[in-house]
Amino acid sequence: MTTGVEGYMYPNEITLYWSVLIVLYPYITGLVAGAFILASLERVFRVEAVKPTYRLALLTALSFLLVAPLPLQLHLGHPERSLEMYFTPHRTSAMAMFGFVYLWYLMAVLTVEIWLDYRHDIVVMAQSSTGMKRWFYKVLTLGSNNISDRALAIDERVGWVITLIGIPSAFMLHGYVGFIFGSIKANPWWSSPMMPVVFIFSAMVSGIAAVMLLYMLVTRLRKQKIDMLCVDTIARYLFYMFIVDFSLEMLDLIHRIYEADESFRSLNFMVHTKLYFSQIVLQICIGTLVPIALLGLTQVLQLHEIVRKRIYVAAGCLTMMGIFAMRWNVVIGGQLFSKSFLGYTTYKMALVTREGLLMSIALTILPLFILWALVKLLPPWPKTAKGELPA
Amino acid sequence: MSVFKESGHLFRLAALYAVGTLTFLFIRGVLVPKSFGQYGHYRGNAITEIAAHPIHFAGHQACDTCHTDVQQLKQSGMHARVNCEGCHGPLAKHADDPSVQPAKLDTAKLCVRCHAASAAKPRGFPQVAALDHSNGLPCETCHKPHSPAISAGGAK
Numbered sequence: 001m002t003t004g005v006e007g008y009m010y011p012n013e014i015t016l017y018w019s020v021l022i023v024l025y026p027y028i029t030g031l032v033a034g035a036f037i038l039a040s041l042e043r044v045f046r047v048e049a050v051k052p053t054y055r056l057a058l059l060t061a062l063s064f065l066l067v068a069p070l071p072l073q074l075h076l077g078h079p080e081r082s083l084e085m086y087f088t089p090h091r092t093s094a095m096a097m098f099g100f101v102y103l104w105y106l107m108a109v110l111t112v113e114i115w116l117d118y119r120h121d122i123v124v125m126a127q128s129s130t131g132m133k134r135w136f137y138k139v140l141t142l143g144s145n146n147i148s149d150r151a152l153a154i155d156e157r158v159g160w161v162i163t164l165i166g167i168p169s170a171f172m173l174h175g176y177v178g179f180i181f182g183s184i185k186a187n188p189w190w191s192s193p194m195m196p197v198v199f200i201f202s203a204m205v206s207g208i209a210a211v212m213l214l215y216m217l218v219t220r221l222r223k224q225k226i227d228m229l230c231v232d233t234i235a236r237y238l239f240y241m242f243i244v245d246f247s248l249e250m251l252d253l254i255h256r257i258y259e260a261d262e263s264f265r266s267l268n269f270m271v272h273t274k275l276y277f278s279q280i281v282l283q284i285c286i287g288t289l290v291p292i293a294l295l296g297l298t299q300v301l302q303l304h305e306i307v308r309k310r311i312y313v314a315a316g317c318l319t320m321m322g323i324f325a326m327r328w329n330v331v332i333g334g335q336l337f338s339k340s341f342l343g344y345t346t347y348k349m350a351l352v353t354r355e356g357l358l359m360s361i362a363l364t365i366l367p368l369f370i371l372w373a374l375v376k377l378l379p380p381w382p383k384t385a386k387g388e389l390p391a
Numbered sequence: 392m393s394v395f396k397e398s399g400h401l402f403r404l405a406a407l408y409a410v411g412t413l414t415f416l417f418i419r420g421v422l423v424p425k426s427f428g429q430y431g432h433y434r435g436n437a438i439t440e441i442a443a444h445p446i447h448f449a450g451h452q453a454c455d456t457c458h459t460d461v462q463q464l465k466q467s468g469m470h471a472r473v474n475c476e477g478c479h480g481p482l483a484k485h486a487d488d489p490s491v492q493p494a495k496l497d498t499a500k501l502c503v504r505c506h507a508a509s510a511a512k513p514r515g516f517p518q519v520a521a522l523d524h525s526n527g528l529p530c531e532t533c534h535k536p537h538s539p540a541i542s543a544g545g546a547k
Contacts, residue, residue, distance in 0.1 A: 014511055
């Protein structure tokens with residue numbers, strides 16, 4: 001039981017109760033918020049260059065949003081009890097209120113926006129497809145086949161409003177995840193009003209990187225040409241977001257160093273020992289500085305298209321890893337030190353248990369399968385006049 | 392009005408959400424117990440239900456009534472403030488009817504629940520790595536559980 005304990009730990013601190021699944025929860029939720037913000041760039045801010053990724057970003061957000069509660073369900077057990085959160089919500093519980101934020105985002109924002117954007121295609125597919133698919137699309141039309149120009153113009157306007165509401169909702173969704181950690185005043189590693197802001201910007205970084213990688217991968221799988229203007233624009237926004245995110249994280253760090261409260265020596269020691277690899281090496285160096293430098297290169301140098309693509313893939317993958325490391329360092333790091341500031345424990349990840357490595361890998365891959373199914377049912381790219389995919 | 396006509400699908404969506412909300416409220420009405428929230432954020436009836444549960448613990452005063460010798464021995468040792476049922480388990484049935492005998496305790500397993508070595512315990516608290524300390528022998532081989540310190544003359 002004492003394996004991995006150095007110095008003095010209170011009895012309830014020796015075992016980490018928030019496992020790798022709780023790392024996945026903000027990671028997946030962040031991808032949702034980030035992907036949605038990228039989609040809103042086209043819809044609200046009229047960045048036409050990113051249009052090829054608009055629908056893919058929405059479907060990505062939905063796929064990850066459907067999986068977002070699963071790490072919590074698996075961690076807590078008794079998934080049937082999660083409904084109690086909706087039936088008898090406790091207004092002073094941050095997690096209970098998060099259930100409503102989640103539901104709002106899923107039902108009032110994402111589903112409605114996707115439905116409005118796809119309605120024309122759904123009606124067309126309900127008329128052109130056969131068998132079970134026909135019934136599926138017919139149900140999705142809600143019995144209305146009106147795709148007149150006027151009706152579609154109304155959809156466009158309503159969709160715009162939904163996206164506009166969606167932006168603060170996406171901020172709220174992921175800001176809330178940060179709030180849940182930032183509001184734990186007994187834990188100096190978490191307790192910071194900066195936490196929701198840092199979480200939102202890191203979410204945008206990871207979501208934009210994820211959609212950029214998915215777009216490049218899907219386009220390649222479809223044997224289509226990658227729209228370089230689109231990818232260049234996404235990479236530019238990724239670069240800007242990353243700089244803001246990194247600045248905020250550094251601001252938080254500098255503030256902690258200068259303030260140097262009673263927890264500082266203990267936390268500083270932890271960052272230089274137990275968290276050295278995951279925080280300094282993975283998160284800050286390989287997962288932040290390297291991708292920022294790579295993306296910065298593409299902004300100042302005139303690089304060939306192939307080189308830019310490779311840089312974007314490398315920077316995107318490193319970004320995804322860096323943001324995962326950030327979530328890891330927040331969740332796991334916050335449980336490694338004793339609140340007596342006199343000791344440290346160790347997190348040993350299980351392999352095949354309910355909260356083990358294999359389960360987290362499965363949960364990370366699951367949204368990609370859902371996305372694959374969604375893309376099959378609701379293709380995010382326009383069809384040609386013949387109903388074939390564009391050559 | 393053509394706007395309303397052209398927005399028919401939006402009304403259908405709104406109706407679907409309204410039906411969903413009503414269904415939720417109906418299920419909530421059926422599933423949430425009527426006494427929920429009567430006194431606080433819990434089922435009001437739970438109080439009388441819990442009060443009706445059979446009592447399992449007798450309390451150390453009941454033990455002291457008959458086991459005066461053990462009580463006196465305990466008071467002189469380190470376990471003076473450890474409740475009888477803390478080790479022996481709930482004994483209300485035994486207190487009601489002394490012919491109901493409590494289960495025999497295995498001290499090799501029982502004592503390490505508190506006394507297994509752990510860095511998280513205060514340094515002054517007696518704690519041992521059981522295998523190194525006694526090689527699996529029952530603790531009562533050397534220690535008297537009711538007064539566990541070993542004096543120069545042997546076990547008390």
